[in-house]
Amino acid sequence: xxxxxxxxxxxxxxxxxxxxxxxxxxxxxxxxxxxxxxxxxxxxxxxxxxxxxxxxxxxxxxxxxxxxxxxxxxxxxxxxxxxxxxxxxxxxxxxxxxxxxxxxxxxxxxxxxxxxxxxxxxxxxxxxxxxxxxxxxxxxxxxxxxxxxxxxxxxxxxxxxxxxxxxxxxxxxxxxxxxxxxxxxxxxxxxxxxxxxx
Numbered sequence: 001x002x003x004x005x006x007x008x009x010x011x012x013x014x015x016x017x018x019x020x021x022x023x024x025x026x027x028x029x030x031x032x033x034x035x036x037x038x039x040x041x042x043x044x045x046x047x048x049x050x051x052x053x054x055x056x057x058x059x060x061x062x063x064x065x066x067x068x069x070x071x072x073x074x075x076x077x078x079x080x081x082x083x084x085x086x087x088x089x090x091x092x093x094x095x096x097x098x099x100x101x102x103x104x105x106x107x108x109x110x111x112x113x114x115x116x117x118x119x120x121x122x123x124x125x126x127x128x129x130x131x132x133x134x135x136x137x138x139x140x141x142x143x144x145x146x147x148x149x150x151x152x153x154x155x156x157x158x159x160x161x162x163x164x165x166x167x168x169x170x171x172x173x174x175x176x177x178x179x180x181x182x183x184x185x186x187x188x189x190x191x192x193x194x195x196x197x198x
Contacts, residue, residue: 030059034066041067041095042074042088048098064099068195071095075188077180078118089118100194107194110187117187121180128176129169136165 033055040046048067055063074092093111100107140159147155159165 026059027062030055030062031066031069033059034063034068035070036066037063038067038070038095042070042091048095052098067095067099071099072188072191075114075184075191077121077177077184089115096191096195107191110190110194114184114187117180117183121176125173125176128172132169132172133159136168140165 034051037046037048037051041048041051051067052060052063071092074088078089096107096111136159140157140162143162144155144157147157159169
């Protein structure tokens with residue numbers, strides 16, 4: 001008859017080959033610090049170049065990866081109602097330059113293209129919004145007249161409170177957004193390639 005092993009003995013046998021790898025733990029920690037550094041940088045509370053200088057040589061690549069992971073997610077089409085997008089995008093660009101170790105002409109070109117693309121998108125989105133509101137205005141007036149007749153007093157409807165308008169608005173704005181998102185994703189992939197080469 002075979003020997004019956006305790007759960008502890010089985011667990012010890014299975015974990016015998018697992019050893020604590022301090023370098024892997026150090027890399028994970030450096031990457032986490034990089035993410036924090038990037039978030040602090042975006043908030044205006046830290047400088048990426050200083051953070052890199054204060055990091056051990058063995059941890060620099062992991063720290064840069066953490067910074068990169070946060071900054072690359074910040075490259076997205078701006079929302080119409082947000083203000084200060086230009087400053088945020090400039091800051092993201094400066095942060096990416098700091099971890100690329102070089103004045104990369106290809107990266108400069110991508111940033112310039114994205115800046116123009118975002119500006120064009122905001123202009124077009126603003127025109128779209130006006131056109132959507134104008135196109136929907138007669139329908140909204142009819143709804144207001146109907147409600148005013150029922151209530152016995154003048155009623156004004158905020159278009160954004162009208163579910164039908166909101167659906168109409170979102171459909172058209174999402175179509176516009178999808179026209180631009182492909183280019184943004186291609187640019188992000190190119191930036192990832194540049195980062196991975198460095």
